[in-house]
Every structure is written in C-alpha cells, then in structure tokens.
Amino acid sequence: MGKEELREELLKQLHEGVVEFEEDQVKEAAQRVLDEGLNVYDAVMNGLAAGMQEVGELYDQHEYFVPELLMAADALYVGLDILRPHIKMEDLGDKPKGQVVIGTVQGDVHDIGKNIIKMMFDVAGFTVHDLGRDVPLEKFVEEQLNTDSEIVALSAMMTTTMMGMEKVIKMIKEKNPNVAIMLGGAPVTSDTADLFGADGYAESAGNAVQEAIKMIGRLREMQAK
Amino acid sequence: MTDMTSRERVLKLFAREPVDTMPCFSGQGMVTVPAIDSVGIPFPQIHLTAENMAESAIKSMEMFDFDAAVVPYDMCTIPEAFGLGVSIYENAEGILFPTIPKKWPSPDEVVIPEDYLERARMPVVDGAIKLLKEKIGTTHAIGTWILGPFTLAGQLVELDVLMKMAYKEKAKVEALLDKIVDLTIDLGRHYREIGADFVSLREMGTGADLISPKMFKKLIQPRLRKIFEAWDSPKILHICGSTDLIIELMNDCGAEVISVDHKNTLSESRSKIGNDILLFGDYDGFNLPSKASGEEIQEAIKKCIDSGVDAVWPGCDIWPDVKSENMQAINNAIKEFGRVSTPAVGRL
Ligand code: B12
Numbered sequence: 054m055g056k057e058e059l060r061e062e063l064l065k066q067l068h069e070g071v072v073e074f075e076e077d078q079v080k081e082a083a084q085r086v087l088d089e090g091l092n093v094y095d096a097v098m099n100g101l102a103a104g105m106q107e108v109g110e111l112y113d114q115h116e117y118f119v120p121e122l123l124m125a126a127d128a129l130y131v132g133l134d135i136l137r138p139h140i141k142m143e144d145l146g147d148k149p150k151g152q153v154v155i156g157t158v159q160g161d162v163h164d165i166g167k168n169i170i171k172m173m174f175d176v177a178g179f180t181v182h183d184l185g186r187d188v189p190l191e192k193f194v195e196e197q198l199n200t201d202s203e204i205v206a207l208s209a210m211m212t213t214t215m216m217g218m219e220k221v222i223k224m225i226k227e228k229n230p231n232v233a234i235m236l237g238g239a240p241v242t243s244d245t246a247d248l249f250g251a252d253g254y255a256e257s258a259g260n261a262v263q264e265a266i267k268m269i270g271r272l273r274e275m276q277a278k
Numbered sequence: 279m280t281d282m283t284s285r286e287r288v289l290k291l292f293a294r295e296p297v298d299t300m301p302c303f304s305g306q307g308m309v310t311v312p313a314i315d316s317v318g319i320p321f322p323q324i325h326l327t328a329e330n331m332a333e334s335a336i337k338s339m340e341m342f343d344f345d346a347a348v349v350p351y352d353m354c355t356i357p358e359a360f361g362l363g364v365s366i367y368e369n370a371e372g373i374l375f376p377t378i379p380k381k382w383p384s385p386d387e388v389v390i391p392e393d394y395l396e397r398a399r400m401p402v403v404d405g406a407i408k409l410l411k412e413k414i415g416t417t418h419a420i421g422t423w424i425l426g427p428f429t430l431a432g433q434l435v436e437l438d439v440l441m442k443m444a445y446k447e448k449a450k451v452e453a454l455l456d457k458i459v460d461l462t463i464d465l466g467r468h469y470r471e472i473g474a475d476f477v478s479l480r481e482m483g484t485g486a487d488l489i490s491p492k493m494f495k496k497l498i499q500p501r502l503r504k505i506f507e508a509w510d511s512p513k514i515l516h517i518c519g520s521t522d523l524i525i526e527l528m529n530d531c532g533a534e535v536i537s538v539d540h541k542n543t544l545s546e547s548r549s550k551i552g553n554d555i556l557l558f559g560d561y562d563g564f565n566l567p568s569k570a571s572g573e574e575i576q577e578a579i580k581k582c583i584d585s586g587v588d589a590v591w592p593g594c595d596i597w598p599d600v601k602s603e604n605m606q607a608i609n610n611a612i613k614e615f616g617r618v619s620t621p622a623v624g625r626l
Contacts, residue, residue: 120441160374
C-alpha cells in the first residue's frame with residue numbers, strides 16, 4: 054500500500070470508527086497512524102473530526118440522538134488520547150489555538166450540552182479546563198487567572214442560572230479585560246449574550262469553535278491596537 | 279358560574295365529565311415567590327419541612343386562584359432518601375432548585391433502602407400531602423408527581439452514562455429501570471392513599487431532544503405501560519422538550535392524560551392522537567409568568583386552547599419568581615377562554 058493509500062485507509066477507519074462508535078477500530082487506526090509516521094494533525098482533523106462532523110449532521114437530521122452523540126464522543130476521545138500528545142506545533146500552523154475554561158454555572162446541573170461543546174474544543178486542538186457543572190461563579194474567575202486561558206465558555210440551561218453568567222462576565226472583565234467570554238445553552242440567545250457583555254455566542258456545537266476562533270482573532274486585533 | 283368547587287372542577291375534568299370552566303392547575307411545581315414572600319418563608323426552606331411545603335403550596339394557590347396545590351418542588355426527594363444527599367443552596371441568593379451532589383457510577387451499584395419512605399425528606403412530602411388534605415382537601419385538588427423511571431434513574435446514575443449503557447449494557451439499565459418501576463407503582467399508590475387526588479408521572483429525560491423514538495419505544499414505553507396499568511385514574515404522563523416525534527408513542531402508554539411543553543406542535547398532536555384522550559399543555563412556565571406582557575399572555579393562553587388542550591398547563595414547573603400581575607392574568611385568561619368545551623371535555 055502506498056503512503057497516500059494508507060493515509061486514506063486510516064482516515065476512513067478513524068472517521069467510520071467515530072460515526073459507528075467503534076472504539077477498538079479507532080484505537081487501532083490511531084496507533085497505526087503513529088507507527089507509520091503519518092501526519093498526526095491530519096489524522097485528527099480529517100479522520101476523527103470529520104467523523105464527528107458527520108455525527109453532527111446525523112444528529113441534526115434526527116438520525117442520531119444524544120446517546121449516539123455521546124458514544125461517538127467516546128470513540129473520538131479514544132483516538133484523541135492516543136494522537137494528541139504527538140501533534141507537532143508546526144502542524145497547527147498559524148491557526149490561533151488556545152486554552153478554554155468551560156463549565157455550567159452554579160445552580161445548574163445540565164451538562165450534556167456543555168460536554169458536547171467541550172469535545173468540540175478538544176478536537177479542534179484547544180487545551181480545555183473543564184470545571185464541570187454547578188460551578189460557583191468565582192471559580193471561573195480563579196481558573197481563568199490560574200491558567201491564563203484566552204476563552205471562558207459558560208453554559209446554562211435554565212433562565213435563572215443564565216442570570217449568573219452576567220455576574221461571571223463582570224467579575225472576569227474586572228480582573229482581566231482581555232478574556233473572551235462565550236455563552237451557550239438553550240435559554241441563551243445572541244441578544245442575551247450581547248446584553249450581558251459577552252464576546253461570543255453559539256447556538257450549537259456546530260459553530261462553537263469557529264465562533265471561538267473568531268473571538269480570539271478580534272481580541273488579538275484589539276490588543277495590537 | 280356554578281357552585282362547583284375547585285376540587286370538583288379538577289376531578290370532573292379528569293373524569294371527562296362536563297365542567298363549568300377550565301380549571302387552573304398543573305402537575306408540576308407551581309410555588310411562587312410572591313406567595314412565599316408574603317408568609318416569610320425563604321425559597322430553600324420550602325423544601326425542608328412539611329409545614330413550609332404545604333403552606334407555600336396553599337399560599338401560592340390562594341394568591342392566584344389555582345384550583346389545586348402541588349407538592350413537592352424538587353426532583354431530589356427520592357434519590358436523597360436512597361442516600362445520595364442533596365444540595366439545597368441555603369445561602370445562595372435567587373432561586374436555586376435542590377440538586378443531587380454525587381450519583382452512583384453505574385446502575386448495578388444503586389442501592390434502594392427498603393425503608394426509604396422513612397428517610398431524608400420522604401416524610402416531609404408525606405406530611406405536606408397530609409396537611410394539604412387536612413387544610414384544603416374538601417375544596418381544592420391535591421397533586422403530586424414522581425419522575426418517570428428513566429428520568430429518576432438519571433438522578434441516581436448520570437443521565438449520560440445511562441444513555442450510553444442503554445446501548446452497550448442494556449441489561450444493567452433495564453434491571454435498574456425495572457426496580458424503579460416497581461417502586462413507582464407502590465409510591466404512586468401510597469401518595470393517593472395519603473390524600474393526593476392525582477399523581478403526574480414526569481418522564482422528562484426521554485423526549486426526542488435526548489433519546490430516539492426507537493429507544494423510547496423499546497426501553498421506556500413498556501415500563502410506562504406497566505406503571506399506568508397498576509395505577510388508578512387519573513393517569514398522567516408528562517414529557518417536556520421535543521415530543522412531536524413521540525406523541526403517538528406517548529398516547530400508547532396507557533395514560534389518560536398527556537402533558538407536553540411548548541416545544542410540541544399542539545394542534546398536530548391533537549389530530550394525531552384524536553379527541554378521546556385528555557391533552558394538557560403547554561405555555562412557557564418561565565416567560566409567560568415572569569416576562570410577558572398582558573397581550574402576550576392573552577394570546578398564548580388562547581393559542582393553547584385553540585390548539586385543542588383540555589387544560590392549559592405550564593410545560594414544566596412554573597418558574598417561581600413570577601410577576602403577580604402576570605400569574606393572575608394567566609389564570610384569569612384560562613378561566614375566561616376556558617368556558618367553551620374542549621375536545622375531550624364538555625361544559626355545563
Ligand atoms: C435532560 C434535562 C434534565 C436532566 C439533566 C441531566 C444532565 N446531566 O444534564 C435533569 C433530569 C437532571 C434535569 C433537571 C432539571 N431540569 Co431539566 N431539562 C433537561 C432537558 C429535557 C434536556 C437538556 C439537554 O440535555 N439537551 C440536549 C443537549 C445536547 O442540548 P443543549 O443542552 O441545549 O446543548 C446544546 C446547545 O444549547 C449548545 N450549548 C450548550 N451549552 C453551551 C455552552 C457554550 C459555551 C456554547 C457555545 C454552546 C452551548 O450546544 C449544545 C450542543 O448543540 C431540557 C429540555 C430541553 N429540551 O432543553 C430540560 C430543561 C433544561 N430543564 C428544566 C428544568 C426547570 C429543570 C429542573 C429545575 C426541574 C426541577 N424542578 O428540579 C431541574 C434542574 C436541576 C438543576 N438545578 O439544574 C427547564 C429549564 C426551564 C428554564 N428555561 O429555566 C427545561 C428547559 C425543561 C422545560 N421544558 O422547561 N433536566
């Protein structure tokens with residue numbers, strides 16, 4: 054098998070493995086990517102992430118539901134855990150990748166959506182600090198300061214816990230205006246995000262990462278001025 | 279209006295006998311902040327004693343002319359009694375509902391103590407129902423609710439773990455669900471015996487925004503059927519979130535009342551399930567009572583009724599921090615627009 058052929062074959066196995074929740078298949082293919090010295094970043098983006106993208110489409114079409122999404126995520130993490138330590142900085146090129154602090158705000162235990170967003174950041178190459186759910190508001194501020202993350206991503210599924218987001222934004226911006234804060238969750242709209250003074254909002258997993266990258270871009274521009 | 283009491287109005291509606299007008303009530307929490315403020319009970323305290331629970335329910339009912347009082351308000355009473363503990367957020371400002379701090383890692387580790395009815399806040403709920411019976415039992419209806427088996431299982435083991443295991447280790451999930459079904463049958467009967475006029479089964483973790491209709495049919499429906507077969511009327515099934523895809527399956531669980539939230543397309547649901555069943559729904563229990571304008575309220579309630587519900591219910595717990603004028607306007611609108619017969623219930 055030629056190198057290109059092998060690449061195609063392994064990408065297909067990673068992709069399919071995610072779509073069909075075949076953790077063993079993903080594990081084997083990921084290991085072979087390393088053994089054969091193929092481009093690891095390519096395998097993550099065009100294998101695993103591409104598979105997850107298809108899963109997202111199946112979800113939108115009501116072919117897949119949350120259990121399927123979660124199982125695909127497990128398969129994806131099996132591959133990611135093997136591959137990620139071997140990604141070379143130069144593979145990432147000039148794409149602005151960074152660190153994210155993520156969590157569901159205090160009083161709110163809904164974390165299924167948050168976990169899906171977390172996975173999107175993971176797969177896109179961000180370093181993710183997951184605070185879990187029902188997270189005391191000050192904890193976001195602390196964790197941001199400790200990790201110097203560019204992004205804080207907040208999730209709330211209830212209209213009232215959503216109100217806590219405004220407080221977090223204020224607290225973080227007071228200490229550190231150069232953090233991009235992104236909101237999401239069913240009751241949140243882009244209007245609320247604006248109103249609360251957030252820097253970004255995404256309705257679903259599909260556009261969360263692009264939105265985050267755009268946010269970092271805007272922040273860098275502002276800092277350069 | 280006739281001299282029908284609130285209780286008669288509710289019970290007749292459930293029996294599908296003619297009523298004077300549509301009763302205002304719900305099968306889920308409808309405690310309100312204006313009511314608890316007026317009696318000086320802070321939100322975290324309403325969950326903790328039978329007296330506070332009953333008083334907050336009665337006050338909320340009286341203040342806004344509801345036809346029923348409903349307890350409890352949080353989904354943790356049973357898991358807490360199994361030994362999982364509870365976070366009440368006693369010092370937090372604003373409304374935070376109790377949550378379960380830490381769940382079991384897998385279904386086979388769940389332990390159900392035989393005497394769970396005597397533990398934690400189970401006696402508080404019992405006490406509250408008995409107090410309601412004593413204080414308002416002749417005039418008003420008394421409601422309570424239990425989580426459906428899958429949703430309750432999700433309070434014992436993380437819902438995401440359960441959802442994955444429902445595929446990969448189905449037998450373990452089924453075994454837990456079956457235990458919960460038996461317990462639910464007994465608990466529902468117990469609540470009726472001590473004074474509840476109706477028990478709503480809230481299976482909100484099984485809408486199509488979470489699991490597939492196929493999984494609903496295989497894993498959930500047979501178990502709901504078993505519960506409703508064992509329970510006495512009225513048999514109420516509530517699911518919030520996306521229910522358009524499963525409304526026919528819901529109709530085939532042996533329930534006599536189907537309750538949905540505003541994500542449901544009511545008029546279509548009514549035509550799918552026919553007029554031979556009670557359909558309740560589906561105003562937004564947050565926006566309408568705490569945000570909407572008077573006009574929006576009129577419109578929303580009218581729309582529910584025009585779409586074919588037999589009782590206008592909020593789609594979930596009413597968010598407690600209501601504006602008094604909104605809550606009153608909602609109930610006034612229900613009584614006013616509810617004078618005409620609905621698909622399953624006639625008028626006097
Ligand atoms: C599952 C569920 C639960 C489960 C949660 C299990 C868990 N581990 O998460 C349980 C049963 C525990 C539960 C409990 C309660 N629930 Co609940 N629950 C739901 C339900 C049915 C589905 C939520 C879900 O997981 N959806 C699937 C995921 C994939 O979608 P998602 O969360 O929206 O996430 C997507 C986007 O929003 C976005 N996103 C999410 N987060 C973020 C973050 C960022 C940064 C970005 C960019 C994007 C993003 O991307 C995600 C992926 O596409 C909803 C109804 C509904 N249909 O939304 C009610 C709902 C959220 N619950 C509600 C309520 C009221 C409660 C309770 C208070 C009930 C009670 N009386 O105790 C308790 C709350 C306890 C607490 N203190 O938190 C209400 C909230 C009403 C409101 N507007 O305030 C809802 C809307 C139901 C209703 N119809 O009213 N619930």
